[in-house]
Every structure is written in structure tokens, then in C-alpha cells.
Amino acid sequence: xxDFTGNxxxxxxxxxxxxxxxxxxxxxxxxxxxxxxxxxxxTTGHVWDGDxxxxxxxxxxxxxxxxxxxxxxxxxxxxxxxxxxxxPGKFGWTSAGQYDAExxxxxxxxxxxxxxxxxxxxxxVAKDAQAMAIGDRLFMNNCAQxxxxxxxxxxxxxxxxxxxxxHGGSPEKIKETLVQGRIGMMPPMAAAVGSPDDVRNxxxxxxxxxxxxxxSLRASLGKAKFGAxxxxxxxxxxxxxxxxxxxxxxxxxxxxWGENAIVNxxxxxxTNQMPAQAHKLTEGQIHVxxxxxxGLSNVKAAAGK
Amino acid sequence: xxPQENPPRKIxxxxxxxxxxxxxxxxxxxxxxxxxxxxxxxxxxxxxxFAYWRWVLVFVTQLVFYGLPWLEWGQxxxxxxxxxSRRFYIFGIVLYPQDFIYLTAILVISAFSLFLFTAxxxxxxxxxxxxxxxxxxxxxxxxxxxxxxxxxxMKLDAAGMSLEKLFKKAYKHIVWVGIAMxxxxxxxxxxxxxxxxxxxxxxxxxxxxxxxxxxxxxxxxYGNAGFxxxxxxxxxxxxxxxQSAMFDRDTLIVTYDEARGEPRGARSxxxxxKALGLGSCVDCSLCVQVCPTGIDIRKGLQYxxxxxxxxxxxxxTVMEKVGYPKGxxxxxxxxxxxxxxxxxxxxxxxxxxxxxxxxxxxxxVTLALLVSLAVRxxxxxxxxxxxxxxxRIVAGGQIENVYRLQFMNAAEKPLHFKIExxxxxxxxxxxxxxxxxxxTESRWVSVRLQLPYDAAQPGSHPIHFHIRSxxxxxxxxxxxxxxxxxxxxx
Numbered sequence: 001x002x003d004f005t006g007n008x009x010x011x012x013x014x015x016x017x018x019x020x021x022x023x024x025x026x027x028x029x030x031x032x033x034x035x036x037x038x039x040x041x042x043t044t045g046h047v048w049d050g051d052x053x054x055x056x057x058x059x060x061x062x063x064x065x066x067x068x069x070x071x072x073x074x075x076x077x078x079x080x081x082x083x084x085x086x087x088p089g090k091f092g093w094t095s096a097g098q099y100d101a102e103x104x105x106x107x108x109x110x111x112x113x114x115x116x117x118x119x120x121x122x123x124x125v126a127k128d129a130q131a132m133a134i135g136d137r138l139f140m141n142n143c144a145q146x147x148x149x150x151x152x153x154x155x156x157x158x159x160x161x162x163x164x165x166x167h168g169g170s171p172e173k174i175k176e177t178l179v180q181g182r183i184g185m186m187p188p189m190a191a192a193v194g195s196p197d198d199v200r201n202x203x204x205x206x207x208x209x210x211x212x213x214x215x216s217l218r219a220s221l222g223k224a225k226f227g228a229x230x231x232x233x234x235x236x237x238x239x240x241x242x243x244x245x246x247x248x249x250x251x252x253x254x255x256x257w258g259e260n261a262i263v264n265x266x267x268x269x270x271t272n273q274m275p276a277q278a279h280k281l282t283e284g285q286i287h288v289x290x291x292x293x294x295g296l297s298n299v300k301a302a303a304g305k
Numbered sequence: 306x307x308p309q310e311n312p313p314r315k316i317x318x319x320x321x322x323x324x325x326x327x328x329x330x331x332x333x334x335x336x337x338x339x340x341x342x343x344x345x346x347x348x349x350x351x352x353x354x355f356a357y358w359r360w361v362l363v364f365v366t367q368l369v370f371y372g373l374p375w376l377e378w379g380q381x382x383x384x385x386x387x388x389x390s391r392r393f394y395i396f397g398i399v400l401y402p403q404d405f406i407y408l409t410a411i412l413v414i415s416a417f418s419l420f421l422f423t424a425x426x427x428x429x430x431x432x433x434x435x436x437x438x439x440x441x442x443x444x445x446x447x448x449x450x451x452x453x454x455x456x457x458x459m460k461l462d463a464a465g466m467s468l469e470k471l472f473k474k475a476y477k478h479i480v481w482v483g484i485a486m487x488x489x490x491x492x493x494x495x496x497x498x499x500x501x502x503x504x505x506x507x508x509x510x511x512x513x514x515x516x517x518x519x520x521x522x523x524x525x526x527y528g529n530a531g532f533x534x535x536x537x538x539x540x541x542x543x544x545x546x547x548q549s550a551m552f553d554r555d556t557l558i559v560t561y562d563e564a565r566g567e568p569r570g571a572r573s574x575x576x577x578x579k580a581l582g583l584g585s586c587v588d589c590s591l592c593v594q595v596c597p598t599g600i601d602i603r604k605g606l607q608y609x610x611x612x613x614x615x616x617x618x619x620x621x622t623v624m625e626k627v628g629y630p631k632g633x634x635x636x637x638x639x640x641x642x643x644x645x646x647x648x649x650x651x652x653x654x655x656x657x658x659x660x661x662x663x664x665x666x667x668x669x670v671t672l673a674l675l676v677s678l679a680v681r682x683x684x685x686x687x688x689x690x691x692x693x694x695x696x697r698i699v700a701g702g703q704i705e706n707v708y709r710l711q712f713m714n715a716a717e718k719p720l721h722f723k724i725e726x727x728x729x730x731x732x733x734x735x736x737x738x739x740x741x742x743x744x745t746e747s748r749w750v751s752v753r754l755q756l757p758y759d760a761a762q763p764g765s766h767p768i769h770f771h772i773r774s775x776x777x778x779x780x781x782x783x784x785x786x787x788x789x790x791x792x793x794x795x
Contacts, residue, residue: 035336058341060540145693150707150736150751154694251700 010085017084021074028067107282114284117291122171125288126295135292138285142277143293151296156255156272163297164252168241175290181276184244188269192228202226203262209237210251345462346535346599348445349455349591353618355432362433363442371487374494379717386496392745398678399715399745403685410674414667419544421663423551425655426636427558431545432613437537440488440530441597444481451477455594481531482523489523535598539609546608554639555654559612561592561603561634562642569603574627585629592616592634602634682783683716684742686772691751696792702758705735706791710770712740713747720774720782724752728768729791731760754791763795 004010038044038056046054081089088094113134117125125131140149146157153159158166167173167182193199198221205222206229207214226237232245239247246254255265255272277286376383378396385394393400400407422429431438452458452473461470493515494502505511511519529537538545552558562585569586572578578585586603593601595615600607602616620634641651691707699705714720722740726732735753742748754768768791774782 031339034339036339038335038337040335056337058337058339060536061340061342062536063540064340144691148693148707149691149709150753152694152697152699152705152707152753154697157693257698 004086012085014085014087017078021071024067025071028064028071032064111284114282114288118284118287122175122287122291122294123298125291126298131288132292132295135288135295138281138289139292142281143289151293153254158254159252160293161296162252164247164250165241166239166244166246166254169294169297171290171294173241174293175286177274178281178286178289178293179276179278182244182274184270184272184274186232186265186269186271188267189228190267193225193266198222198225199263199266200259202229202266203259206237206248206262207259209249212251212257343536344599346597347455347458347594348597348599348615349594349619350449351595351615351618353614353621355614355618359433359438359442359613363439366434366436366439367443371491374491374499382498382500384495385498388496398681399683399717401685401713401715401747403713407674407678410670410677413670414674417663417667417670420551421660421667423548424553424556424660424663426612427552427556428545428548428610428612431538431611435611437529437534437542438597438611438613440526441534443484444530445597447480447484448477451480478531481527485523485527485530486519488526489519489521492522493518535609535611538598538611545611549608551659553657553659554643555641555651555657557636557638557651558606559602559610559614559617559634560637560639560642561605562632562637563603563605566603566633585624585633587623587627589623591619591623595619606639682774682785683714684720684722684774684783685711685713685715686722686770686785686787687711687713688770688787688789690789696794698758698794699755703755704758704760704793705753705755708752708754708770708789710740710750710752710787711747712742712750712772714742714745716782717744718776719743720776723773723775725771725773726754726768727771727786729756729761729766731757732768732791756791756793761791761793763793766791766793 036044036056042056044054044056048054078084078087079089080091081093083089113130117128117131120128139147139151143151147153147160148157151160152162158164163169165173166184167177190196190199193202201218201222202225203222204214204216204218205220205226208216208219226235229237232243233239233248234245237248239245246252253261255261255270277289281289373384374382378394381394383394383396387393391402393404419430448458452461461473464470490502490506491499493499496518497512497515502511502515505515533541565584566586567584568582569588570581570583571588572581572583592603593599593616595618596602597613597615598609598611600609602610614636617634617636621631624631624633638646638651638654640646640654644650687710689709689711691709694707697705697707710724712720712722720742722742724734724738724740726734733755735755736751740748740750752770767788769786769788771784771786773784776782
């Protein structure tokens with residue numbers, strides 16, 4: 001409940017609180033008994049600046065009643081809610097507990113909705129306007145931080161709308177990505193490829209695969225050295241989704257375009273991670289998000305929305 | 306600065322002063338408690354010009370308060386503050402929380418109206434329009450109808466419990482609770498559609514917060530108008546305490562013409578007061594009996610006086626009866642009383658700088674509010690840059706920035722929004738340029754802008770979105786520009 005390790009401060013806080021309340025009561029009792037001297041014209045006889053006289057208007061008695069109500073309220077409050085040192089109070093209320101209860105209640109309210117979506121295949125969910133509105137919110141809150149609010153990503157963060165998939169674009173694969181996360185690892189390949197010049201040649205060969213501007217002489221020299229890359233990217237450079245190896249022939253450059261970017265990648269490699277969402281989102285939410293992301297690149301199929 | 310140049314400070318010691326009043330024979334010192342028991346006040350009913358106007362104000366304010374939520378505007382309640390969906394409907398206008406400035410303007414106008422009225426005529430608000438006064442008046446009327454006027458009520462309260470007393474008291478409280486509940490219900494009806502609320506009330510389906518607020522407001526009405534009454538004005542109301550800042554010697558207040566009235570005393574109707582050495586005041590004490598705050602206006606201006614004019618009304622009645630001129634107790638100013646001014650002389654002093662200043666500010670703010678409402682466009686657009694990507698390079702060497710545009714439709718019909726991006730040569734909108742937003746809804750749309758590589762220096766470039774809103778059928782509703790920036794990476 002709190003960060004104090006010993007018991008002293010709890011007792012100190014509780015003591016001060018109770019002593020304060022009791023002191024208020026005693027003060028009230030005394031002031032009720034006390035009498036004041038006053039002149040008959042209801043002044044105290046004090047005069048300032050020659051003509052400002054201090055009045056002696058008594059407080060209405062019902063005001064004391066309000067004081068007593070606050071004291072009773074504070075005691076009742078302390079009995080039921082935390083406040084007296086480390087006493088949790090009769091209700092055992094905590095702000096974290098209230099939050100959990102509210103989340104649980106909200107989840108209970110939306111449960112039938114998600115149950116309905118869970119009973120539908122993702123292709124159907126993607127056509128449901130309500131599900132897609134939910135999906136849009138989920139995406140904005142959980143995915144847009146990296147993939148952008150339009151899901152088109154940026155350097156290092158894949159575009160989810162272009163039908164180019166590192167790990168597969170079927171609903172099952174998308175769900176797998178969401179649940180488990182993904183780690184894309186390109187090892188440093190400079191040693192396997194050869195000299196720095198060989199690396200540049202391979203870079204030009206890679207550029208040639210997608211028909212990007214390149215040096216054709218270097219590209220033809222690089223082709224021989226591409227064998228080192230083919231283990232993952234395939235002989236034809238079309239990649240391998242089961243390994244998460246990107247297709248190099250489609251003019252989509254997740255980590256930057258051009259000779260320098262490719263040379264850098266071959267020399268240093270890169271590890272890119274998509275974090276797992278299973279612990280953050282419920283099964284229903286992941287199902288709706290799967291459908292939403294699948295719908296992004298299957299616009300025709302999802303056009304029903 | 307040389308300290309010797311300072312004028313010597315006047316120091317007045319705080320010390321019990323030997324007040325000359327001590328000579329007075331009844332001014333011996335006495336011992337009092339720090340707390341005063343509540344003395345119930347039994348205001349006597351009163352008729353007259355000011356009482357008439359007080360009732361007019363009661364009817365006007367309550368007709369507005371109780372009636373307004375029942376008015377319909379098209380398919381909806383004319384005045385509804387929908388806190389849940391954060392839309393505020395006031396007749397033809399739909400306000401968003403972003404229109405909060407209008408509430409500020411209304412509060413400023415209310416404050417300066419108070420200042421103006423107070424400077425001119427004292428506690429007009431307190432005496433005639435304040436809900437505390439108005440509901441006390443209504444509750445008092447009920448009390449009078451059931452228990453009788455002042456003397457009857459005093460007698461009833463002093464008497465022991467009897468079947469009749471029990472009946473009268475129970476009857477009164479039932480009527481009070483009824484009025485209070487209706488008031489609470491009406492209040493909540495400004496925030497929840499009142500017709501549905503009524504249905505829910507009768508079918509027992511009211512939401513817990515609605516029940517709470519109905520009962521809370523009902524309890525406040527019942528307590529304040531039935532029991533607290535003048536105590537609210539005397540001990541709780543902050544306005545009662547700072548209004549003296551708006552008062553001056555030309556402010557209309559309820560005054561007793563001491564020069565004419567004193568020495569007071571009872572006399573036979575036929576007797577000549579001059580021969581008896583008496584003033585006009587017949588010392589009937591009716592002015593004290595009718596006072597809702599229980600003060601004696603003949604002691605001069607007191608902070609408890611709410612300026613309702615009940616004493617002026619009743620004194621005029623008495624003066625008429627005994628055949629003296631009216632106006633022994635009347636609305637007048639301190640200057641007018643001191644100088645014996647005529648009515649015209651008094652009114653001439655109304656146009657003093659303080660009043661003109663309040664009027665000027667009030668007029669300016671009111672005009673600003675009206676103009677602002679008149680030229681208000683029934684939609685808003687917010688531009689927020691995407692939080693993920695500053696900029697990206699896409700196929701064809703284009704530089705792309707992503708924005709999220711929020712379109713807020715404050716009209717009660719669907720609106721189209723035509724988007725154009727301007728401010729940089731070659732800037733192109735690649736997403737849909739036309740967005741449809743349902744009535745009174747708001748919608749987020751992500752928008753992408755592209756710029757050819759090398760079309761601009763790396764860095765931040767100011768751009769703006771030109772938004773043209775039109776109805777179905779091309780009737781243009783309005784156009785606005787919203788600023789943003791386009792980032793070109795290095």
C-alpha cells in the first residue's frame with residue numbers, strides 16, 4: 001500500500017489525523033462554552049484608523065452543526081476508506097482496484113460484441129463497419145505509434161497496406177505476428193560476401209533485381225557473390241516468408257534505398273522487432289485487429305464496409 | 306530613495322477605544338456567546354409596486370426555467386446540454402466543447418450586468434431575480450396559503466403539537482417537497498432529454514446519476530428556500546459581500562427619510578404631529594414585520610438588506626392610511642438624501658463614469674458575442690501531424706507526410722469537406738479529397754501529402770489546408786485555412 005518499511009510512520013500519520021480531528025472537536029466544544037465581552041452596540045470596542053470599529057457578530061449556531069457533520073463524515077470516511085496510516089478501511093478501496101473494476105466492467109459490456117466477431121472469419125469481420133471502427137481505434141492506440149496512423153509505416157517500420165509481407169499476409173499469419181511478435185534478423189554478411197568491392201557489387205546486383213537504377217557491370221559481378229544471400233533471400237531474391245527474409249525484387253525498401261543503404265545493411269546487418277501483443281490485448285481485440293490489418297491490403301474484399 | 310523624504314507613517318494603535326456611546330444609559334458591556342441561535346423570521350405579506358414587480362420577476366424567471374426544457378426544435382429538445390456526447394444545443398446552434406469561449410462571454414456579460422445594475426440601483430438582483438429570493442418567495446407563498454400570515458404562523462409555531470398543527474405542517478412540507486422535486490427534475494432536464502427523463506421517472510428506469518442530481522437539487526431547493534432563506538444571503542453568499550465595491554453615494558438604496566420621520570411615535574390619526582413634536586414615522590413597525598431578512602430599515606443601510614423594497618411598499622400603505630405623503634421609506638441615494646435632491650437631480654447622477662464604464666464594457670462584450678455567433682461557421686477542422694513518422698520516402702522519390710484531420714460538423718445536416726493542401730509548389734494530396742461527416746458528428750481522417758524529391762530544402766515548411774465545406778447540392782457553407790507544417794528529411 002505504501003513505501004514505508006517500518007510501522008512508525010503509519011502510526012505517526014494515523015495519530016496526527018486522529019489527534020487533529022479530536023482537537024477540532026475540543027475547540028468546537030470550548031468555543032461553544034466561551035463568552036465574549038461586547039459593548040451593547042455589538043462592537044468589540046476596537047477602533048482602527050480613527051473610525052473603523054470592529055463588530056462582534058456571532059456565528060450562526062447551525063454553522064457549528066456543519067462543523068460537526070464534517071467531523072462525523074471524516075470519521076466515517078476513515079473507517080471505510082484508506083487514510084489512517086496503512087489501514088485499508090472497511091471497503092478495501094484502492095485506485096488500482098477501482099481501475100481494474102472499471103476495466104472488467106467495460107470488458108464485460110463489450111464481451112458479446114467481441115464474441116460475435118470471434119465467431120466470424122476475419123474476411124467477414126473486415127466487412128463489418130462496426131468492427132472496422134473498433135479496429136481503427138485499436139490500431140490508433142496500439143499500432144500507429146510505429147506503423148503510422150495510416151498504417152503505411154516509415155523507415156524500419158513496415159507498410160501494412162502494400163500487400164508485401166515479410167512473414168505472410170494471410171489472416172492466420174497476421175494473427176501469429178500480433179500474438180507472438182516477430183524478430184527480423186539480418187546478420188552482418190560482409191565476411192561471407194568478400195571484399196568491400198564485392199559488397200558494392202552485390203549491392204548493385206540487389207538494386208538490379210527490382211529494376212532500380214544501378215551499375216550493370218557491378219551488378220553482373222555481384223551476381224556471383226549473391227550466393228551468400230540466397231540462403232535466406234532465395235536464388236531469385238524473392239525472399240522467404242517463413243524466415244521473414246524480404247523480397248528484394250519488388251522495389252520496396254524498408255530500411256532505405258540506394259547503394260549506401262544496402263552496403264550498410266550487408267556490412268552491419270540489422271535486428272528489427274515487432275513486440276508481441278498477446279499480453280496487452282484480449283483475444284477478441286487481436287481478432288478484430290487481424291481483420292483490420294488484413295483488410296488494409298485487401299481493400300477490394302473489404303470494400304463491403 | 307532617501308528615507309527622510311518619506312512622509313511619516315501614521316500609526317494608529319489597536320486599543321480598546323473609549324467610545325463616547327458608553328455614556329448611553331443602556332450601553333453597559335455585556336457577555337454574549339460566540340454563536341447565535343437562529344431566530345426564525347416571519348415576513349408579513351405585502352402589496353405594492355415593488356411587491357408586484359417581484360412577483361412579475363418570479364413568474365418570468367420560473368416560466369423560463371421550468372418551460373425551456375420542454376420546447377422542441379425540429380426533432381430535438383431546443384435547449385439541451387448533452388454532457389455525455391459533449392454537444393450543447395441552444396435552439397439553432399450546436400456547440401462543441403471547443404466553443405467554451407462563448408460560455409466565458411456569457412459569464413462576463415452576466416458579471417458586468419450585475420455590476421451595472423448594482424452600481425445604478427443596488428441589490429436589484431438580490432431583491433428580485435436571485436433564485437434564492439425567488440424560491441423563498443414561492444415557498445413563503447405556500448407557507449402563507451397553508452399556515453396563514455405572520456401572526457398566524459407565529460402562533461402556530463408557539464402552540465403545542467395538535468392534530469391541526471400536524472396537518473398544516475405536513476401539508477406544507479408535502480407541497481414544498483413537490484415543488485423542490487419538480488425543480489430538481491427540471492434542472493436535470495437541461496442535461497438529459499426531459500421527455501425521456503419523465504418517462505424514465507414514471508417507469509422507474511432513471512439512471513443513478515440522474516436520480517442523484519434530481520434529489521440533490523431538490524434537497525438544495527427545499528433546504529435553502531424552506532429553511533435557510535435569509536441565512537444564505539447573510540452568511541453564505543459571496544456576492545452580498547463584494548457588492549459594496551460597486552456601491553457609491555449615488556447608488557439607489559432603500560432608505561428611510563430620517564429627517565422627516567424622526568422623532569417617531571404613535572399618535573392619534575387626528576392629532577397634528579407638529580403639535581406633538583413628532584415626525585412622520587408612526588412607529589407601526591410594519592417595515593420590520595415585512596422584512597424578509599428581519600432588519601429595521603430605520604437604522605440605515607445594513608449589509609443584510611437585499612433591496613427588495615417590501616418596507617417601502619408597506620410604509621407607503623401606512624402613510625396613505627394616515628394621510629401623510631408617501632415615500633418615508635423609498636429607493637433613493639445617499640447623496641440625494643443628504644442634499645434633499647429631486648427625482649430629476651437623482652437620476653441625472655446615473656450617468657456617472659462608473660456606470661458608463663460598466664455599460665461600455667457590457668455593450669462591447671455583448672456585441673462581440675453576437676457578431677461572433679453571427680459569423681460562426683457550423684464546422685471546425687483540426688490538423689494533427691501523425692505521431693509516428695515525421696516524413697517518409699515513397700516510390701518515385703516522393704516525400705510523404707501524414708496528417709490526421711478532425712472534421713467537426715456542428716450543423717444538423719451532413720456536410721462534405723473538400724480538402725486542398727497549399728503553401729508549397731508541387732505539394733499534392735494523394736488521399737481522398739472529399740470527406741462526408743454526419744450531422745453533429747466529428748470524424749478523424751488520415752491524409753497524406755506528397756512532395757517531389759528536391760522540390761524543397763530539408764527542414765520544416767509552413768503549409769495550410771484549405772477546407773471548403775458544402776452541403777449536398779453544392780451550397781457552400783464556409784471555407785477555412787488550417788495551418789500545419791511539411792517536413793523534408795535531410
